[in-house]
Amino acid sequence: MPRRLILSATERDTLLALPESQDDLIRYYTFNDSDLSLIRQRRGDANRLGFAVQLCLLRYPGYALGTDSELPEPVILWVAKQVQAEPASWAKYGERDVTRREHAQELRTYLQLAPFGLSDFRALVRELTELAQQTDKGLLLAGQALESLRQKRRILPALSVIDRACSEAIARANRRVYRALVEPLTDSHRAKLDELLKLKAGSSITWLTWLRQAPLKPNSRHMLEHIERLKTFQLVDLPEGLGRHIHQNRLLKLAREGGQMTPKDLGKFEPQRRYATLAAVVLESTATVIDELVDLHDRILVKLFSGAKHKHQQQFQKQGKAINDKVRLYSRIGQALLEAKESGSDPYAAIEAVIPWDEFTESVSEAELLARPEGFDHLHLVGENFATPPCAVTRRPCWRCWNCAPPAPLHAGLAGGAGTARRAGRARRAGSRADPA
Numbered sequence: 001m002p003r004r005l006i007l008s009a010t011e012r013d014t015l016l017a018l019p020e021s022q023d024d025l026i027r028y029y030t031f032n033d034s035d036l037s038l039i040r041q042r043r044g045d046a047n048r049l050g051f052a053v054q055l056c057l058l059r060y061p062g063y064a065l066g067t068d069s070e071l072p073e074p075v076i077l078w079v080a081k082q083v084q085a086e087p088a089s090w091a092k093y094g095e096r097d098v099t100r101r102e103h104a105q106e107l108r109t110y111l112q113l114a115p116f117g118l119s120d121f122r123a124l125v126r127e128l129t130e131l132a133q134q135t136d137k138g139l140l141l142a143g144q145a146l147e148s149l150r151q152k153r154r155i156l157p158a159l160s161v162i163d164r165a166c167s168e169a170i171a172r173a174n175r176r177v178y179r180a181l182v183e184p185l186t187d188s189h190r191a192k193l194d195e196l197l198k199l200k201a202g203s204s205i206t207w208l209t210w211l212r213q214a215p216l217k218p219n220s221r222h223m224l225e226h227i228e229r230l231k232t233f234q235l236v237d238l239p240e241g242l243g244r245h246i247h248q249n250r251l252l253k254l255a256r257e258g259g260q261m262t263p264k265d266l267g268k269f270e271p272q273r274r275y276a277t278l279a280a281v282v283l284e285s286t287a288t289v290i291d292e293l294v295d296l297h298d299r300i301l302v303k304l305f306s307g308a309k310h311k312h313q314q315q316f317q318k319q320g321k322a323i324n325d326k327v328r329l330y331s332r333i334g335q336a337l338l339e340a341k342e343s344g345s346d347p348y349a350a351i352e353a354v355i356p357w358d359e360f361t362e363s364v365s366e367a368e369l370l371a372r373p374e375g376f377d378h379l380h381l382v383g384e385n386f387a388t389p390p391c392a393v394t395r396r397p398c399w400r401c402w403n404c405a406p407p408a409p410l411h412a413g414l415a416g417g418a419g420t421a422r423r424a425g426r427a428r429r430a431g432s433r434a435d436p437a
Contacts, residue, residue, distance in 0.1 A: 004167075005163055006138035006141070006142070006163050006166045006167050006170070007138045007139065007142055007159065007162075007163050007166070008138075011138065011139045011142070012159050014139070015061075015139070015142055015143065015146060015159065015162075016061050016063070016156075016159065018057075018061070018071065018072055018075055019060075019075070020072050020074045020075070021074075022074075025074060025075070025078045028056070028059070028060045029056045029059075029060075029075065029078055029079060030082070031052070031055075031082050031083075035052075035055060036082070036083070038051075038055075038110060039051055039052045039055070039083050040083075042103075044089075045085035045086045045089035046085075046089040046090070046092040046093045047093070047099065047103075048083045048084075048085045049076075049079060049080055049083060049085040049086075049087075049089055049090050049093060050065075050090065050093030050094075050099075050100065050103065051103045051107070052079045052082070052083045052085075053065065053071065053075070053076070053079055053090070053093075054100070054103050054104055054107055055107055055110075055111075056075070056079060057069075058104075058107055058108070058111055058113060058155065059111065060150075061146065061156065062146065062149065062150050062154075062155065062156040063155060063156040064104050064155055065100065065104065067094065067097065067100075071090075076090050108155070111153070112153055113153050113154065113155050114153060114154055114155070115154070115155050116149065116154050116155055116156065116157040116161070120149070120152075120154055121161065121165060124145055124148065124149070124165045125165050125168045125169050125172070127144075127145075127148060128141050128144065128145060128165060128166060128169035129169045129172045129173050129176075131144055131169070132166075132169040132170045132172070132173035133173045133176060133177065133246075133247055133250060134247040134249055134250065135247075135249050135250070136170045136173065136174075136250070136253070138163070138166055141166040141169060141170070142159075142162050142163070142166055145162050145165060145166065146162065173250075174273075177246055177250050177251075177254065177276065178272045178273055178276035179272070180243075180245060180246055181242065181243060181246070181275070181276040181279045181280060182272050182275045182276050182279070184239040184242055185238075185239070185275060185279065189236065189237070189238060189239070189279075190271075190275055192235070192236045192237070193236065193275055193278040193279065193282070195207065196208040196211070196236075196278060196282075197263040197266060197267060197278075206263050207232070208263065208278075208281065209263075210229070211229050211232060211233060211285060211289075212259060212281075212285055213229075214292060215292060215296050218296055218299035218300045218302075218303055219300065220300070222296065223293070223296050223297070223300065226289060226292060226293055226296060227293065229289050230286070230289045230290065230293065233282060233285060233286040233289060234286070236282050238279060238282060238283065242279060242283065243279070243280065243283050251280055251283065251284065252284060254276065254277055254280040255277075255280040255281045255283065255284035255285070256284075257277065258277040258278060258280060258281040259281055259284075259285070261277075266278070319370055322366070322370060323370050326363065326366065326367050326370060329354075329355065329363060330367075332354050333351055333354050333355070333360075336350040336351060336353060336354050337350055337351070
């Protein structure tokens with residue numbers, strides 16, 4: 001089976017693209033006095049131009065001129081202008097292969113360049129392995145490889161060699177990442193990770209699939225269900241600090257790959273890769289569940305407060321006429337009391353002159369019902385929209401503290417956690433007055 005290429009055709013073209021803009025041509029292909037002195041020793045326009053072009057290519061990008069190399073016209077024009085040669089003479093330079101090779105050898109000596117050998121390949125793989133532990137993007141690795149070879153004054157090999165070095169570095173980095181994740185695991189950890197690939201009791205999905213499900217709606221039922229997911233993840237009890245020395249990019253990529261695979265595909269992996277992938281999934285998914293719980297909590301609060309605010313506005317609008325009637329009534333009563341005080345008459349008689357006493361007593365009770373809190377806000381309505389669910393153990397209202405229902409060991413049966421969730425659900429439905437669903 002042929003080796004999978006790390007670099008795409010587009011990436012290959014990008015890596016060895018020659019400068020074409022005026023600024024880049026000036027930056028990379030401007031000759032100094034020493035260069036021009038050496039170039040002028042060639043006879044004829046074709047030799048001067050060809051020699052100068054080879055000098056440019058060996059300096060940047062760093063490879064030797066091939067027999068079938070096609071160069072951008074701006075490069076030929078810029079070099080020809082500097083060496084005072086006719087651009088058309090470039091076509092004649094390739095007619096004598098011996099001359100081209102002699103020029104290349106002379107330029108390697110002039111630029112103090114060495115050919116790329118087996119020892120360079122091995123050193124390059126070791127260097128790229130360090131970078132591959134941070135990222136496995138082929139373009140970044142190949143770019144670093146080319147830059148490293150230029151600094152070491154090595155003539156660049158074919159890109160297929162660079163691709164092979166990147167591939168080997170990625171494979172080595174993967175093995176290091178797998179080893180860092182798997183070596184701290186005990187047999188108990190491995191058994192719990194294997195349990196995640198089994199079907200969840202009473203369900204057609206695996207535990208891992210269920211654990212990675214996102215909450216659908218911001219309500220107490222989904223909040224409790226997501227807490228169950230977090231508690232189940234914590235049952236795996238991975239070693240403290242696992243993955244701390246692995247670059248976040250690699251850990252996220254490994255977790256993402258594991259999350260996209262089916263349990264059957266994961267089961268086909270050799271043990272070290274399978275356990276490393278599952279450990280990465282558990283680490284990343286645990287953090288994701290915590291983030292989702294915080295977000296779920298915020299969304300529930302927003303929903304509760306928005307509902308209370310809307311209800312407050314609706315009530316005020318609905319009771320507007322009754323409130324206005326009471327204000328007008330008590331305005332008349334107040335005016336009557338003021339007049340009674342000025343005249344020294346009986347204030348009770350003044351009230352009864354406006355409204356019968358029985359109706360006045362009844363209006364006071366109605367006013368108490370219409371009255372709002374002193375702050376005239378909607379906060380008192382928040383509690384009416386939400387009922388605290390009962391604890392699955394004590395049957396008393398509580399927010400399912402962590403010690404209420406300790407789950408069974410993961411490897412002894414993840415179904416125990418599901419049973420607890422079902423019992424909690426039945427208790428919640430029986431005891432809750434309302435749910436902000």
